[in-house]
Amino acid sequence: MMKDVSIGRYYQGDSVLHRMDPRAKIVLCLIYMIVVFMMTTAEGILATFLIVTFLCVLSAIPFSTILDSVRPIVFLLLFILVLNILTIRTGNPIVSWGFLKITDDGVLKAGLMALRLFLLIVSTSILLTLTTTPLLMADSLESLFGPLKKIKVPVHEMAMMMSIALRFVPTLVEETDKIMKAQASRGAEYDTGNILARARGYVSVLVPLFVSAFKRAEELAIAMDARCYRGGEGRTKLHVLHMRGKDYFWLILLASLAGGLICIDFYFKIS
């Protein structure tokens, strides 16, 4: 049902990665992004593949779910693959057909390129989106950007906005569904009729949706006021983020693995 729309693709679980401090995960995610982009050799990328597989096992998320997160970019991957195969002309030709020339080097490089992008997506999903709730993500961003408060960046307000937005996504999705049904009952058309009729159909949904979103915002502001909200100053939290020994252990371990990957890549590059 529309009600069960969830934001992000958080996969409920209790693995090492699920329990890790989200800030450590954000830092690791950045590290792995950089590492994946630095890889130039086939050996390096294969090693990264192994490490990412290890992360997948650590997350205890079914492989099919992880692969689902790659689905939106399958076409991009294929496009990159084909384009590279067709344009890289170094190495020994395998197929030569008119102006088409496919070389072994081309296939290898294209494959590596696609694999790199694949690893990038999988590692960010595993480290962040699949194992971290959006709320924790907002919280940890507030904490990581905390120092910016000193130069008057409204970090708390931005995090609050993010978490309220997350909170209202399902509500507004439900509302959109309701309005679309009501207008369809009055003869609005979204998928039939000419472009003008369709556009008008969507206006009849968007206007009430905005009106209601503003009304909700206003009422929510009053409700927050009534519950003594006064900005980030002096505010405490139910869930305080704590870097514990375990978090440091995994942060250092996984970061060193990333460092190892760079070494491997460098080694094969110079040899």
Next chain:
Amino acid sequence: MSDKNTQIADINDKMDIRLKNVRFSYLHSETGSVAALSDVSLSVRQGTHAALLGRNGSGKSTMAKLINVLEMPQSGTVLVMGRDTANDKDFWYIRRSCGMVFQNPDNQIVGTTVEEDVAFGPENLGIPTEEIRRRVDEALKYVGLSDLARRQPSQLSGGQKQKLAIAGILAMQPQILLLDESTSMLDPISRDEFLAVVERLIKEKNMTVLHITHDMAEACLADKVFVLDHGKLAMSGTPGEIFSQVKKVRALGLDVPVFAELAYEVSQRLGIEMEQQTLFSRASALAGIRKMLDFVADGKISNPLPGYCPAGIAKESRKVIEVSHLNHVYDKKDKPSLSDISFSVNEGEIFAIIGHSGSGKTTLISHLNGLLRPKDGEIVIFPKENAAPLNTRKNADVRQIRRVVGLLFQYPEYQLFEETVERDIAFGPSKMGLDPDEIKRRVSEALTLVGLDDTFLKRSPFELSGGQKRRVAFAGVLAMDPDILVLDEPAAGLDPTGRREILSYAEKLKKRGKTIILVSHNMDEAARFADRILVLKKGEVRAIMTPQQLFSDLSVIRDLGLVEPETVACLTELKEDYPLINTCFFRVEDAAGELIRAAARGGDL
């Protein structure tokens, strides 16, 4: 002198809420300032339950906001727990001490999970983490939501959301609870659960409650009732004192509870002066009625007006909708939301569909005009005599079906979107490709039908009041001139006058030969208006009967998890003394007539 001062201080201590000559007006862009409250003085004692009644726009919400320091009075003083809201240093103390539950459950939840939301208040107060944890757990346990602590708010029902709102307030440990129409969007069962929590808070935690409501039965739970009218305090007293003044209460656009109305009606018919102060509960009202009926039975009153017995037979006429073996599943993982639904609706009847939230009512009616297409089962519409039947399964028929079956969802005011009322109502008809003159005629006619005049045509729908918006939305569907109208809780959230008006349109339309399908969880209204009632429970049809059949056997009602209409409940209790009473009367006038008739005949025996 000092003695007198301590005395005054003493009174202020015991009064948690005290308003003295309060005046408040809103600034309005066109008309200047509009008075929301003028010269209001009242007080609510600590640990008591006060109800605040009044029509929409009478200033009730404003008063709650003044108490919670969300607004400041222009003149007069508001004292909360003895402290003046005008005093800056008491600002946070007062606000922390007043918890407020609003009308719309969705618009007051801040947290992305249930426990995060409960924690929001204490977090704002800067309470240490361990203490927040303790308070959150305790508050959730108190309202019975502990199991749902990690759920997303969107997965809760309306009733659970309102309980969550209470938990969020409890975690701040307030002294005063302000309820601003908090029950108006709940179904009867959720409402009773919510009110039970409120009652416990008064008894166990000695909290002071100010409850703004449109429900007169809820007001009867209070120790004291205040009635606001156009920003002025029109009445105040115990529920008995208020509701014994039936005429005055009605003149203020409110209702009296059904049991009080029944007692009043009987006294009027018998010409007996009703005893004051007896009308605060069903038991006391029934005791009053018994006394009056004894006069009849003893022959002290001769020749009472005869009651009459309306025929409880459903009309026989041709079918207009035939639903057969309809099944519906939203998600393969879920239980079916509708299973094997079969029924037919006859031309010109009011056909009520009743059931709890989640029983599948909205899913069912969404099938009736092809918004949802049956994957399993069939829905056939018979538009006119001898016209070809339409099937919601056929793509080609759906457009026609939406013209024949008009559907008005719950809280339809959200569907308004045009710049003027005229254009909004014309949206449906213009989609039907009618010529401009015809559209104009229909818009005007629809508007008249819902009790608004042509001056509204050029106004923006967004500047109207809630009740007016509801009527314009109603008109938007009426202008399409459908033969069959499906109304999903058309009166939900309106004040008593608004309720009566909206429901009277249904009767008006019936007289014009329209077929009406009325979805409701208000048993009194369903019984009063419907020719037949379909009871839906967990996606299954459990009964299709006339109200007389359905409510004649209360064990069946209980089995279905429903409550009988208040008139039936009153008549059933009185039947013990007057066995000749037929309990199946749903209008107060009819019920009163029946009582007198039965009492008179009882006297003859």
